[in-house]
Amino acid sequence: MDTMKKDQTILVVDDSPVNIQMLGQLLKNEWTVKVATNGKTALSIANSDDPPDLILLDVMMPEIDGYKICEILKASEATKDIPVIFVTAMSQQEDEAKGLELGAIDYITKPYHASIVKARVRNHLELKQYRDLLKDASLIDGLTGIPNRRRFDEVLSTEWKRSFRDGKPISVLMADIDYFKRYNDHYGHLEGDECLRKVADCLRKTLKRPGDLVARYGGEEFVGIMPMTGEDGAFTIAESFRKAIEAMEIEHIDSPISEVVTISVGVSTMIPSDKVEAEKLVEKADNALYEAKKAGRNQVKKMKNDQEPSKGQEQ
Structure with a gap:
């Protein structure tokens, strides 16, 4: 399906400039990429008037770790529908389970394969488009065709x-x-x-x-x-x-x-x-x-x- 749009935005959250640069280079040709090196900035971008369509979130972060950021995002009506994928070197099953229980939709462990990251990102963005279309349809009055x-x-x-x-x-x-x-x-x-x-x-x-x-x-x-x-x-x-x-x-x-x-x-x-x-x-x-x-x-x-x-x- 050829529905992916360049104007879809991915927010990469990682305190390592090297990791941000690597993911940015990997994704920028297909999607718009925003970056944040700390939790406060990430939450600010997520709550802005132009929120991201997907968040790639590192777990090990200073001040506010990735789990807490995810928990805050999912607790807010404004940001709860933004898909979150954890990208981390942690590979224990209990770590992965914790992330999924908090509301993340996927878990990518480092070192990662570029093709796998792009495929997962593409799949989740396509799913979000479907959900957005369904949500838009539920916000339209069936008789008149204007918002309900x-x-x-x-x-x-x-x-x-x-x-x-x-x-x-x-x-x-x-x-x-x-x-x-x-x-x-x-x-x-x-x-x-x-x-x-x-x-x-x-x-x-x-x-x-x-x-x-x-x-x-x-x-x-x-x-x-x-x-x-x-x-x-x-x-x-x-x-x-x-x-x-x-x-x-x-x-x-x-x-x-x-x-x-x-x-x-x-x-x-x-x-x-x-x-x-x-x-x-x-x-x-x-x-x-x-x-x-x-x-x-x-x-x-x-x-x-x-x-x-x-x-x-x-x-």
């Missing part, structure tokens, strides 16, 4: 942490198709599904920035994440969503407010702190959506940080 709520939750967690670290605002919008139950009742569920697909595709195409994300939150509700975006910018994006849906002119003759499909949108913006969770941002966007519905629908409302959630929500 699970993917939204993952991205929100990542971007919330990034915004907290950088002291920058992050915005979330919640959008709901107005009177969608009436649409389903009048046109039927097949047409309702087609409407959901058209709305999702329109929202996806309306986003212009690569860092932004729109996902199906459930039913006729959609959600967007806009990192590094203040209140005014988020409101502008939400309004572009509303106008784009209305401009499609999908007939909705049973809507009390319009002859075409429209959406109501709620927007919330926060600068993360250690005193509030990311879920609060979503809660406030949902509350703003409620206010948009209460005010007549087919409009955008933004929620101020000092506003508390309303009770209940119209359907």
Whole structure:
């Protein structure tokens, strides 16, 4: 199978510059190689915004040995899926068993044969590609083809942490198709599904920035994440969503407010702190959506940080 990509990255962790150079020379023609000479650097790279696809990890390391590094990696949600191969001169069965019990996927003993190292690395990278594809498929909404709520939750967690670290605002919008139950009742569920697909595709195409994300939150509700975006910018994006849906002119003759499909949108913006969770941002966007519905629908409302959630929500 010819699916290997040069942009796959291998992190080589070894306190010996000679060993790093040898493995680097062996692998660099097929993969991108990063190096670390200590555990602290290795963990920093693994937790960065561009983590490796595979880690070749020496066991005998100063300060933090390879076993401990592996244990830390596997205990973290952010790094637990990165495959780890131990490369070591230790060859006792109990040493190998310990590494595998900690979550390593393979064990290569020194001195090693270059062809064996490359073959094992290639096999494990191919397996990781398969796992990544399966994971990606599980993060896509089956009906609309855009990210699902699970993917939204993952991205929100990542971007919330990034915004907290950088002291920058992050915005979330919640959008709901107005009177969608009436649409389903009048046109039927097949047409309702087609409407959901058209709305999702329109929202996806309306986003212009690569860092932004729109996902199906459930039913006729959609959600967007806009990192590094203040209140005014988020409101502008939400309004572009509303106008784009209305401009499609999908007939909705049973809507009390319009002859075409429209959406109501709620927007919330926060600068993360250690005193509030990311879920609060979503809660406030949902509350703003409620206010948009209460005010007549087919409009955008933004929620101020000092506003508390309303009770209940119209359907």
